[in-house]
Amino acid sequence: MSQSSAWPGKIMALLRAGNPAAAIAQIKVAPSVRELRALEKALVAAQLAGRWPDVDAAVADSVSALSGPRLHRSP
Template sequence: MARPSPWPEKVMALLRAGNPAAAIAQIKVAPSVRELQALEKALAAAQLAGRWRDVDVAIAESQQALSAPRLHRSP
């Protein structure tokens, strides 16, 4: 079984520290859709989903961009 990525927890730490601008910057360079989905689950579990509208928009835009076949990022 693969070890979970530490990326979502790092972004959650930025949000908990009150730095949504830094979290948005990290979300825009997210490694994959899987990490973004893990971040969404972590936000929901911490009951923080919907607290920062800009963060929610950045997550949705990044998921859409990474899902598009032409905009694939190489590892």
């Protein structure tokens, strides 16, 4: 059984509080693609996908950056 990360919930809280700039900053330093995919699912479930085009672009950019085989962050 895997544990779900609290990271997507924290980003959703920032967005619901009306702070997309802070959410984008956190998205740019996302821990992994798995958390970004969970954030995408949370945005769709909350019907917030598309509300902030900059947030959607930051998620897409981060997913593509972290998906590269040689692009990773050290712990």
